[in-house]
Amino acid sequence: MTTLLELQGVSRRFGGFLAVREVDLAVEAGEIHCLIGPNGAGKSTLFKLVVGRYEPSAGRIHFRGHDVTRDAPHSRVQRGMSIKMQAPSVFRALPVRQNLHIAMQHHVPPAELAREEERLLELLGLASEGARPAGELSHGQQQWLEIGMAVALKPTLLLLDEPTAGLSPEETFRTGELVQRLAAGGMTVLAVEHDMSFVKQIATRVTVLHLGQVFARGSVEEIVSDPRVAEIYLGVPHAA
Numbered sequence: 001m002t003t004l005l006e007l008q009g010v011s012r013r014f015g016g017f018l019a020v021r022e023v024d025l026a027v028e029a030g031e032i033h034c035l036i037g038p039n040g041a042g043k044s045t046l047f048k049l050v051v052g053r054y055e056p057s058a059g060r061i062h063f064r065g066h067d068v069t070r071d072a073p074h075s076r077v078q079r080g081m082s083i084k085m086q087a088p089s090v091f092r093a094l095p096v097r098q099n100l101h102i103a104m105q106h107h108v109p110p111a112e113l114a115r116e117e118e119r120l121l122e123l124l125g126l127a128s129e130g131a132r133p134a135g136e137l138s139h140g141q142q143q144w145l146e147i148g149m150a151v152a153l154k155p156t157l158l159l160l161d162e163p164t165a166g167l168s169p170e171e172t173f174r175t176g177e178l179v180q181r182l183a184a185g186g187m188t189v190l191a192v193e194h195d196m197s198f199v200k201q202i203a204t205r206v207t208v209l210h211l212g213q214v215f216a217r218g219s220v221e222e223i224v225s226d227p228r229v230a231e232i233y234l235g236v237p238h239a240a
């Protein structure tokens with residue numbers, strides 16, 4: 001197994017408050033790794049540490065063998081991370097295909113652009129929407145388009161922040177199918193997610209955060225059958 005992303009003892013302090021505490025995390029090539037945890041567990045903070053929006057107060061982050069702990073977001077992207085933040089931020093006035101074109105223009109040779117746009121439109125389930133302004137798509141379709149724009153960078157590691165936020169159960173399921181298709185094509189995925197049905201659908205490995213610390217990690221089966229994990233979601237105190 002090749003470790004793509006490795007966090008060692010990563011902490012983040014806000015004033016006197018430790019939002020993320022000494023987190024060790026390894027994302028292996030080819031896996032769909034989901035980061036879950038109750039509200040306030042530190043998921044978003046950890047995500048921002050991985051993508052470079054925050055600097056850690058302590059610890060190191062390695063990506064593809066490079067120490068990226070102090071690297072800016074854009075240099076992490078150059079090394080092969082691609083990020084889909086929570087809210088869709090597509091170019092609403094531009095056609096769907098043009099959105100993909102803009103995203104991929106520096107990553108795909110000009111002669112291959114049209115074919116690659118076609119391939120992505122198909123993959124995203126948007127083949128019949130290519131000419132529509134992106135702002136006319138449903139919320140779910142806009143989320144898929146934005147995942148497509150992240151994928152257009154041909155990343156090694158796709159980072160998804162709550163990709164199902166605001167989606168219907170049907171759209172959530174289809175998002176899961178999309179993520180599985182991407183993984184089948186060789187992409188590694190790290191997703192912060194709330195929706196457990198989605199996590200069960202896609203995750204090959206799960207890390208549970210609680211109070212800023214890694215509380216549990218394992219396969220989906222191990223995590224959903226762990227009574228300690230159920231307790232933190234229900235807010236019941238657990239035995240140490």
Ligand SMILES: Nc1ncnc2c1ncn2[C@@H]1O[C@H](COP(=O)(O)OP(=O)(O)OP(=O)(O)O)[C@@H](O)[C@H]1O
Nearest residue numbers: 014017018019037038039040041042043044045046
């Ligand atoms: N910029 C900040 N300044 C101060 N405290 C912060 C900041 N960002 C997050 N926190 C605190 O850190 C803790 C973890 O927050 P974070 O948003 O990372 O959790 P989360 O697991 O993503 O929660 P949710 O599921 O509700 O989005 C919370 O107690 C939050 O109030």
